[in-house]
Amino acid sequence: MSSHTTQQIGDYSRVESPSEMILSATSALSSAVQTTLGPNGMDKMIINDTGTVVVTNDGSYILKQVDIENPVGRMLKQVAETQADTIGDGTTTAVILAGELLQTAKSLHNDGIHPTKIIDGYTKAVNHASQQLRNYGIKADSGDKARLRQVAETAVTGRWDSNHTRQFAGLAVEALQHIDFDTSRLTLKSYPGGELQESEQIDGLLVDIDTSSTSIESVGTTTGGSLIEPAVAMVNDEIGIEVPDCIEVTKLQSTEQLSELQSHEESQRTAVIKQIIDLDVDILVCQKSINERIRNRLVNYGVLAVERTRQDEFDTIARVTGSSPTQSVSALEQDRVGHAEVVEQRAIGPTSGVIIRGSTNEAQSSLLLRGGTDHVSGEIRRIINDCIDVVRLTAQNELLIPSGGAAAVALASDISDYAVSVSDRAQIVVEGFAEAIELIPGVLAQNAGRNPIDTIPTLRRRHHAGEHMIGVGPDGRPKNMIDAGAVEPAIVFYSALKRATEAALMMLRIDDMFMTEGSDTHGERGSPHGEYNHSGQTGGGYPWTISH
Numbered sequence: 446m447s448s449h450t451t452q453q454i455g456d457y458s459r460v461e462s463p464s465e466m467i468l469s470a471t472s473a474l475s476s477a478v479q480t481t482l483g484p485n486g487m488d489k490m491i492i493n494d495t496g497t498v499v500v501t502n503d504g505s506y507i508l509k510q511v512d513i514e515n516p517v518g519r520m521l522k523q524v525a526e527t528q529a530d531t532i533g534d535g536t537t538t539a540v541i542l543a544g545e546l547l548q549t550a551k552s553l554h555n556d557g558i559h560p561t562k563i564i565d566g567y568t569k570a571v572n573h574a575s576q577q578l579r580n581y582g583i584k585a586d587s588g589d590k591a592r593l594r595q596v597a598e599t600a601v602t603g604r605w606d607s608n609h610t611r612q613f614a615g616l617a618v619e620a621l622q623h624i625d626f627d628t629s630r631l632t633l634k635s636y637p638g639g640e641l642q643e644s645e646q647i648d649g650l651l652v653d654i655d656t657s658s659t660s661i662e663s664v665g666t667t668t669g670g671s672l673i674e675p676a677v678a679m680v681n682d683e684i685g686i687e688v689p690d691c692i693e694v695t696k697l698q699s700t701e702q703l704s705e706l707q708s709h710e711e712s713q714r715t716a717v718i719k720q721i722i723d724l725d726v727d728i729l730v731c732q733k734s735i736n737e738r739i740r741n742r743l744v745n746y747g748v749l750a751v752e753r754t755r756q757d758e759f760d761t762i763a764r765v766t767g768s769s770p771t772q773s774v775s776a777l778e779q780d781r782v783g784h785a786e787v788v789e790q791r792a793i794g795p796t797s798g799v800i801i802r803g804s805t806n807e808a809q810s811s812l813l814l815r816g817g818t819d820h821v822s823g824e825i826r827r828i829i830n831d832c833i834d835v836v837r838l839t840a841q842n843e844l845l846i847p848s849g850g851a852a853a854v855a856l857a858s859d860i861s862d863y864a865v866s867v868s869d870r871a872q873i874v875v876e877g878f879a880e881a882i883e884l885i886p887g888v889l890a891q892n893a894g895r896n897p898i899d900t901i902p903t904l905r906r907r908h909h910a911g912e913h914m915i916g917v918g919p920d921g922r923p924k925n926m927i928d929a930g931a932v933e934p935a936i937v938f939y940s941a942l943k944r945a946t947e948a949a950l951m952m953l954r955i956d957d958m959f960m961t962e963g964s965d966t967h968g969e970r971g972s973p974h975g976e977y978n979h980s981g982q983t984g985g986g987y988p989w990t991i992s993h
């Protein structure tokens with residue numbers, strides 16, 4: 446930040462007033478993303494140096510794209526990135542909370558409270574919050590479609606019009622339930638063009654023939670149709686005429702020699718075809734190319750020949766059908782041939798493809814997303830990804846909390862009550878922490894065009910009266926969020942709060958800042974990695990998972 450002067454100390458430049466620098470970087474970032482928070486968040490337009498324009502109100506995406514030079518800003522960005530990578534949602538919340546906790550720390554410090562006391566108070570407060578959060582949750586059942594849809598819809602409210610967000614939420618839930626929430630069995634394909642409502646969930650693996658390298662020689666009669674319980678054989682290597690390892694240049698002396706060679710090749714082709722037919726193969730999937738004549742003849746025998754299959758699709762087909770790929774056709778045996786339930790060929794939007802459906806315990810799901818321009822299809826992909834993240838988290842963690850900052854208000858009240866039991870100056874700090882987390886409902890109210898000074902006292906009063914589900918509704922008014930169907934995985938807020946507090950604590954420990962020469966210093970020392978890895982992300986580290 447240009448307003449900060451530096452002075453040379455040996456090889457280092459000492460930055461004066463690190464706390465000022467920390468604060469200005471934090472508040473700049475935090476206020477940049479505040480207006481994107483919640484259902485009334487505004488969009489931002491991001492233009493990169495190549496002129497690409499992206500319009501989004503996805504806070505994490507915005508932070509990812511913005512080039513931040515300030516080291517403190519970069520640490521905050523890393524908070525958002527870690528939240529995005531491990532949880533997927535709650536990134537804006539994490540950055541806003543970190544910013545507010547640092548602002549609060551600054552005013553506590555101005556009031557004469559030493560940073561070590563602030564660290565002590567924040568640690569006590571966040572631990573208390575972690576224990577209390579489960580009291581405000583409801584348990585979700587991964588079979589409860591309607592509830593899971595609410596979770597997905599809540600995560601993306603305001604990102605698109607409500608009809609479409611409902612549709613996207615539905616697609617995500619359908620796809621995930623089908624594959625028992627195992628996202629490694631999910632393929633996402635988006636195609637610009639067409640209508641958003643043409644997006645669909647496909648039960649099975651969708652192999653795109655036009656845009657991937659995979660190509661297919663269809664059997665005339667099966668085009669647009671389907672094969673029921675076809676036998677699937679898979680070959681890893683090229684299928685063609687075997688050529689000797691060392692290439693010999695032979696001059697053909699006579700027509701006899703030519704026909705001898707031709708018949709040798711022909712017998713090789715016949716052997717390949719015979720092997721496939723004898724094994725009753727309906728579909729031959731080859732990772733490399735298949736000799737054209739062989740391909741044509743296979744088609745005549747009614748065998749669907751799929752060649753140059755992309756490696757990931759090839760592996761999935763093997764898993765889904767239970768086939769074991771071999772190096773050559775001659776190595777194929779009956780027990781290496783697998784079976785699909787149905788293989789269907791059809792036009793899919795602007796392209797054509799094959800849908801391969803395995804047995805039920807090898808379920809696979811594909812989401813085909815349609816719509817608008819590249820910009821639109823990119824944003825839809827981000828929206829669907831967010832839906833997928835929260836639905837998966839719900840299935841894994843089960844605990845849901847009311848949205849609209851309801852849990853933050855409830856925790857703030859708990860933490861304030863708890864503060865009374867803290868004996869020394871840390872009591873004031875714990876109070877400050879409680880107030881800081883109320884910024885979340887405050888920003889939600891503000892973004893809905895309300896004044897937080899009116900909203901927050903109302904929320905506090907109603908929570909005090911035992912209405913713990915009251916949060917800021919999409920119209921900015923206090924509302925019972927469970928009744929309104931706005932719920933989110935507890936882990937999203939929990940982890941945003943933990944991460945934000947850890948970042949604040951880390952920065953509070955800094956009393957001096959030095960700039961050194963050399964480009965990788967920030968990457969190693971300045972990076973909050975390591976320091977952050979024990980934020981409760983190791984499986985089962987959440988307070989409520991222990992209890993059930």
Ligand code: ADP
Pocket residue numbers: 481482483484486502504505534535536537538539599600602847848849850885889917918919931933
């Ligand atoms: P983040 O990056 O933190 O996930 P979002 O822009 O997704 O930011 O906003 C999340 C906030 O919006 C959370 O506090 C959540 O409770 C709130 N929110 C989401 N949906 C609703 C809704 N339908 N009504 C009220 N608040 C909502």
Ligand code: MG
Pocket residue numbers: 534535536600601
């Ligand atoms: Mg979100």
